[in-house]
Amino acid sequence: MRTFYTWFFIAITVCAAAAGDVLIALAMRRIGDLGDLRREHGLMAVIARVLSSGTLFGGIFFMAIAFFSNLAGLSWADLSLMGPASAALTFVANALGARYFLHENVDRRRWIATFFVCAGVLLLTRS
């Protein structure tokens, strides 16, 4: 039962975190470099710009789901399994999201890197 709950919470964490990451990345790209924005218009302008983004709150909603799922998962699994496994699988899901939803330049080198990440996760889960 422990194994089932561990992987169930890892799956929920990965899906919710990837959806959250993609939405937050989209929102922040539309808002622009926060450092430049703060230098040009001040901190209040940064806060106002960030808080006016509906996409950002959509992303935060999914991140909250990922947070509670991660919290529940940590009570079943070691941090050294739950942390890297969910984060690495989220990385793969994010690479797909970045390529197909955010239209980022996810080139061959990034896909090779994804292979290394998957191999690493496999070793983590077999030990």
Add this chain to the structure above:
Amino acid sequence: MNLRKYLVLLSVVVFGSIGDTFLKRGVGSEPIDFHHLGALLQVLLHPFVILGILSLLFFMSSYMTALSFADLSYVLPATAVGYIFMTLLSIFWLHEHVSPVRWVGVLLIVIGVGAVAGGEHRTEHPEETAALEERR
């Protein structure tokens, strides 16, 4: 990329790892399942869980700042060094056992994600850049 941007990436790594470790320390070894969801809410009041949440708020702030100047597919690999940091915290603070095979797994993840960190950090989207310039 300048020093400020590297420091933002570093704070993503540090606060993310410390936050997860505080959470694990806070939830302890009591399993939480669907029959005891109240326990999940109770655990939110544990000091280590509160510290974990505070760390993750700093993480979130740094993470959003990083995503404002770099691609999502760049930020995640660039902050992969957090896996090493988190594994060390697991060993020395939580006293968890990390087998040699897991170390190889962590190493492969770091090699994989580190490989992409050397490339361009931003994909240009001309229409969005134009819209941003217009708003300024």
